[in-house]
Amino acid sequence: MALATPSQSVPPRRNFSWLHSPSWDWLGLVPFLTFIAVFLLFPGLVIVQRSLFDSEGRLTWQYWQSLSQAAITLAYTNSLQVSVITAVSGGLIGSMLTWAITLGGLPAGIRSAVLSFAGVAANFSGIPLVFAFVALLGRIGLLNQWLRPLGVALDPQVFLYGFWGLCIVYTYFQIPLTVLVLVPAFQGLRREWREAAENLGATSTQFWLYVGLPVLMPSLLGAFALLFVNALSTYATAVALLGGVGQVFAVTVVVANQFRTDTFGDPGLGYALAASMILVIGATIAVYMVSRRWAEQWRR
Amino acid sequence: MSGIPMNRRRFLQLSALANAGLMVWGSHPLLAQGSSALPPPPPPGPIDLKAAGGMDSLIAAARKEGELSTTALPDDWANYKGIKRVFFKEKYPFLKHNDLTPDASSAEEIEQIKANAGNKGPQNPDVIDVGFVWGARAKAENLLQPYKVATWDTIPTAIKDPDGFWYGDYYGTMSFEVNADAVPFVPQDWQDLLDPRLKGMIAINDPTASSQSTHLVWASSLGNGGTLAQPEKGLAFFKELAKKGNLVATSYSPASLVSGELPISLRWDYNALANRDNNMGKAKIQVVYPKSGTLAGVYLQAISAYAPRPHAARLWMEFLYSDEGQLLWLEGYAKPVRFNDMLKRGVIPKALLDRLPAADVKVEFPTLEQVQTGLQYIRDNWVKEVGITYKS
Amino acid sequence: MGGESTGKVGKLGIPTRFWAWLWLGIAAVYLFLPLVAMVWASIRSPTGIRLDAYGEVLRAPRFLETFGFSTQAAIITILISAALVVPTAYWVDLKLPRLRPLVEFLTVVPLVIPPLLMTFGLIRLFNNTPLTNSNQGLYIMMLGAYVIISFPFMYRAVDAGMQAVNLRVLTEAAQSLGASWITVLTQVVVPNLLVAILNGSFVTFAMILGEFTISSLLNQPAFSPYMLDLSSRRGDQATALGVISIALTWGSISLLQLVGRKQTFKG
Numbered sequence: 001m002a003l004a005t006p007s008q009s010v011p012p013r014r015n016f017s018w019l020h021s022p023s024w025d026w027l028g029l030v031p032f033l034t035f036i037a038v039f040l041l042f043p044g045l046v047i048v049q050r051s052l053f054d055s056e057g058r059l060t061w062q063y064w065q066s067l068s069q070a071a072i073t074l075a076y077t078n079s080l081q082v083s084v085i086t087a088v089s090g091g092l093i094g095s096m097l098t099w100a101i102t103l104g105g106l107p108a109g110i111r112s113a114v115l116s117f118a119g120v121a122a123n124f125s126g127i128p129l130v131f132a133f134v135a136l137l138g139r140i141g142l143l144n145q146w147l148r149p150l151g152v153a154l155d156p157q158v159f160l161y162g163f164w165g166l167c168i169v170y171t172y173f174q175i176p177l178t179v180l181v182l183v184p185a186f187q188g189l190r191r192e193w194r195e196a197a198e199n200l201g202a203t204s205t206q207f208w209l210y211v212g213l214p215v216l217m218p219s220l221l222g223a224f225a226l227l228f229v230n231a232l233s234t235y236a237t238a239v240a241l242l243g244g245v246g247q248v249f250a251v252t253v254v255v256a257n258q259f260r261t262d263t264f265g266d267p268g269l270g271y272a273l274a275a276s277m278i279l280v281i282g283a284t285i286a287v288y289m290v291s292r293r294w295a296e297q298w299r300r
Numbered sequence: 301m302s303g304i305p306m307n308r309r310r311f312l313q314l315s316a317l318a319n320a321g322l323m324v325w326g327s328h329p330l331l332a333q334g335s336s337a338l339p340p341p342p343p344p345g346p347i348d349l350k351a352a353g354g355m356d357s358l359i360a361a362a363r364k365e366g367e368l369s370t371t372a373l374p375d376d377w378a379n380y381k382g383i384k385r386v387f388f389k390e391k392y393p394f395l396k397h398n399d400l401t402p403d404a405s406s407a408e409e410i411e412q413i414k415a416n417a418g419n420k421g422p423q424n425p426d427v428i429d430v431g432f433v434w435g436a437r438a439k440a441e442n443l444l445q446p447y448k449v450a451t452w453d454t455i456p457t458a459i460k461d462p463d464g465f466w467y468g469d470y471y472g473t474m475s476f477e478v479n480a481d482a483v484p485f486v487p488q489d490w491q492d493l494l495d496p497r498l499k500g501m502i503a504i505n506d507p508t509a510s511s512q513s514t515h516l517v518w519a520s521s522l523g524n525g526g527t528l529a530q531p532e533k534g535l536a537f538f539k540e541l542a543k544k545g546n547l548v549a550t551s552y553s554p555a556s557l558v559s560g561e562l563p564i565s566l567r568w569d570y571n572a573l574a575n576r577d578n579n580m581g582k583a584k585i586q587v588v589y590p591k592s593g594t595l596a597g598v599y600l601q602a603i604s605a606y607a608p609r610p611h612a613a614r615l616w617m618e619f620l621y622s623d624e625g626q627l628l629w630l631e632g633y634a635k636p637v638r639f640n641d642m643l644k645r646g647v648i649p650k651a652l653l654d655r656l657p658a659a660d661v662k663v664e665f666p667t668l669e670q671v672q673t674g675l676q677y678i679r680d681n682w683v684k685e686v687g688i689t690y691k692s
Numbered sequence: 693m694g695g696e697s698t699g700k701v702g703k704l705g706i707p708t709r710f711w712a713w714l715w716l717g718i719a720a721v722y723l724f725l726p727l728v729a730m731v732w733a734s735i736r737s738p739t740g741i742r743l744d745a746y747g748e749v750l751r752a753p754r755f756l757e758t759f760g761f762s763t764q765a766a767i768i769t770i771l772i773s774a775a776l777v778v779p780t781a782y783w784v785d786l787k788l789p790r791l792r793p794l795v796e797f798l799t800v801v802p803l804v805i806p807p808l809l810m811t812f813g814l815i816r817l818f819n820n821t822p823l824t825n826s827n828q829g830l831y832i833m834m835l836g837a838y839v840i841i842s843f844p845f846m847y848r849a850v851d852a853g854m855q856a857v858n859l860r861v862l863t864e865a866a867q868s869l870g871a872s873w874i875t876v877l878t879q880v881v882v883p884n885l886l887v888a889i890l891n892g893s894f895v896t897f898a899m900i901l902g903e904f905t906i907s908s909l910l911n912q913p914a915f916s917p918y919m920l921d922l923s924s925r926r927g928d929q930a931t932a933l934g935v936i937s938i939a940l941t942w943g944s945i946s947l948l949q950l951v952g953r954k955q956t957f958k959g
Contacts, residue, residue: 093718104716133729
């Protein structure tokens with residue numbers, strides 16, 4: 001797999017020809033776009049449409065306006081905070097782990113073992129993950145058993161069944177997700193570049209500052225964006241951990257509650273919330289694109 | 301960011317275009333269907349056994365349909381495991397069972413009917429088992445078709461629709477479910493739950509999502525110096541419980557109850573008793589009826605207006621309301637609605653009667669209006685009153 | 693390949709390898725401790741260590757059936773998803789960089805649309821068509837939904853892989869040697885992206901095994917609905933179930949990885 005490549009990437013050509021003349025290049029995207037159209041666009045359109053039109057088919061802003069109620073803004077604030085915090089915590093630990101297994105000089109088998117475990121752990125969520133953390137941090141959990149002889153007790157209502165508990169649990173799957181997404185990027189940091197830098201007298205810090213991080217930055221930003229959206233859209237874990245209180249900390253729970261409740265939910269609100277989440281990730285992608293553009297300038 | 305020259309004029313053009321597109325698209329028939337625009341239902345099946353031509357014709361028609369889709373029937377809820385086994389394996393093995401979404405809530409069942417209206421596939425539920433308040437609501441939305449079982453007259457009037465669209469199937473009594481080994485003492489009444497020794501031990505499911513949980517919050521008004529007409533007392537009680545830290549901000553988990561992590565919860569007695577039996581030998585679960593009083597909750601059976609297999613659905617109802625079916629519910633500790641009638645006729649085996657726990661406390665039987673008001677109040681105010689107290 | 697640092701010593705005089713082990717250790721503690729706790733919880737009981745729960749779970753009738761069903765669905769999903777994502781990412785990177793934001797947005801939206809709404813939307817869209825009137829149709833719908841929700845992970849992994857390998861130059865080199873598009877795709881693109889594709893597959897595989905809403909609403913005999921049902925009935929088996937499903941998933945992924953490794957060496 002070792003093909004020689006130059007160390008600089010060629011900047012994408014800017015041209016507007018696609019606006020003015022048909023191009024056969026679009027054909028390459030047809031299967032993908034068809035799939036998206038059939039399986040994703042329609043439910044997406046239904047969501048947006050039902051957030052704007054009431055049951056008689058009239059255009060209305062009431063559902064979007066109901067997003068400003070205190071309970072919703074509280075849920076959104078908490079969700080965004082949890083998402084940012086766990087994107088950082090998971091991203092940080094995950095990046096360092098990725099570095100360790102790709103460039104850290106560890107024995108060869110470790111990387112594949114970590115990778116396969118990462119695939120499992122990244123999707124370890126919902127009820128089983130909560131079981132595991134309850135078994136660890138719960139009232140009669142492992143940590144409390146160990147701490148009992150010391151007379152200290154970890155209160156699960158602080159560390160588990162609340163905001164920080166949510167962050168701790170979310171970080172669990174954010175770490176391996178980061179690894180899976182970043183390993184190819186880290187592996188792309190050629191050894192030759194490192195050696196070239198050394199030959200030029202650069203220290204480790206200088207290498208990372210001027211070569212390593214800039215090359216990695218687009219992938220790091222992309223990973224961060226994915227982690228953020230991943231945390232924002234988590235549902236099963238929030239519900240499994242917090243039950244009904246999940247609606248205070250996760251917007252996804254509020255959405256689901258509008259459609260699942262045994263008493264009476266408000267579907268219009270649910271659709272508006274789901275549509276607003278789509279907007280939030282649109283914004284996240286936009287921010288990511290802008291920062292990528294900025295990061296790419298560093299590569300010059 | 302984009303290479304297209306973007307100026308104010310172009311932006312306005314684009315947004316005008318987008319608005320026009322939105323209007324056109326919004327009025328498109330396919331997308332414009334609001335949640336009430338369902339296809340017209342097929343003509344309803346026979347109204348009773350006579351109209352169906354007798355049991356043998358019904359069985360023959362069901363045989364032609366070949367399957368039955370039920371939804372939201374967990375195995376351990378009121379002995380549905382036994383009911384499913386007897387109906388599908390013993391009595392009518394020619395009927396394939398599509399056991400849809402056992403964990404669905406009543407609201408989800410209704411949504412399933414709506415989403416699948418017009419489909420003939422196996423994921424379209426034929427029959428539903430929903431909470432008391434859902435019968436009238438589903439009927440109003442034209443989601444049900446009427447059927448009066450052979451034993452119709454022995455079903456109490458207060459819990460059936462006069463036109464036959466929905467009918468009560470069984471009821472349970474709200475109780476405490478306690479892992480006796482994991483608690484310093486077993487609470488016997490509502491106020492016991494507030495004891496500081498029980499800190500961090502109580503967990504319930506979301507009262508705004510699960511009708512079982514809404515009922516239990518409502519029932520606690522009886523233990524807080526109020527009546528069922530004062531649901532605010534129930535909310536105040538749970539607010540206190542949350543503030544004290546006895547109520548934990550997580551959902552009920554059978555695993556946690558058995559392991560002792562969260563050893564106290566509140567559920568319908570048939571659920572708690574079934575759990576006690578299932579875990580005999582692994583955990584000592586006690587089912588306690590609170591001394592100050594508790595309430596009973598009714599569930600309803602109904603046939604979907606869009607049922608692709610209406611005759612199999614009717615066969616199911618005939619079975620459930622026969623003595624045999626009713627006794628199977630009783631085996632699961634759920635009181636079937638024809639209980640008094642069967643007791644009078646002496647068809648209940650003594651062994652089964654003896655197994656039933658004695659609830660020597662006052663049990664309230666709320667009417668439909670009371671249930672609608674009480675549950676609505678709690679659902680509307682739970683997050684405001686108690687939900688925020690949870691935030692640590 | 694993969695950049696091994698040559699026993700370098702960092703600014704503080706501490707060898708790089710030390711830091712690598714340290715971070716590995718920190719991550720390992722975070723990721724393993726909850727699992728250890730879960731295994732411990734599954735075997736503890738008032739009477740000492742109890743392994744019965746495991747036996748009961750494994751002997752339960754539909755355990756293997758549902759696991760096999762979900763595994764099969766996962767593999768098919770991965771193949772379809774890779775077949776869609778790889779050419780797309782490649783074309784976007786190479787020929788249509790303008791469209792990158794749109795495609796990225798489209799591949800991330802699935803994360804945010806609740807599976808509940810997506811499934812109801814699909815059922816309504818295909819109302820009264822062969823897709824909703826038969827079990828096979830529902831199975832296809834389930835696969836379609838699975839492919840969609842695998843996009844965020846597959847695309848992100850493949851995209852990161854592309855950044856690393858600089859396919860533009862490789863393509864131009866191959867084309868200047870006279871290769872056709874197909875050849876370029878199969879002989880140049882895919883082999884270089886295999887690691888990235890595999891990484892995306894691992895997450896997809898585990899995700900599908902753990903996926904609950906879609907398969908349960910579409911009445912498919914998948915692993916997760918079965919597990920959930922079992923765990924809510926038998927509280928003591930719940931944690932054992934969790935442990936077993938992790939072990940099984942990890943085992944399957946390791947197998948996938950072995951297969952992948954063989955392929956890599958071929959190319």
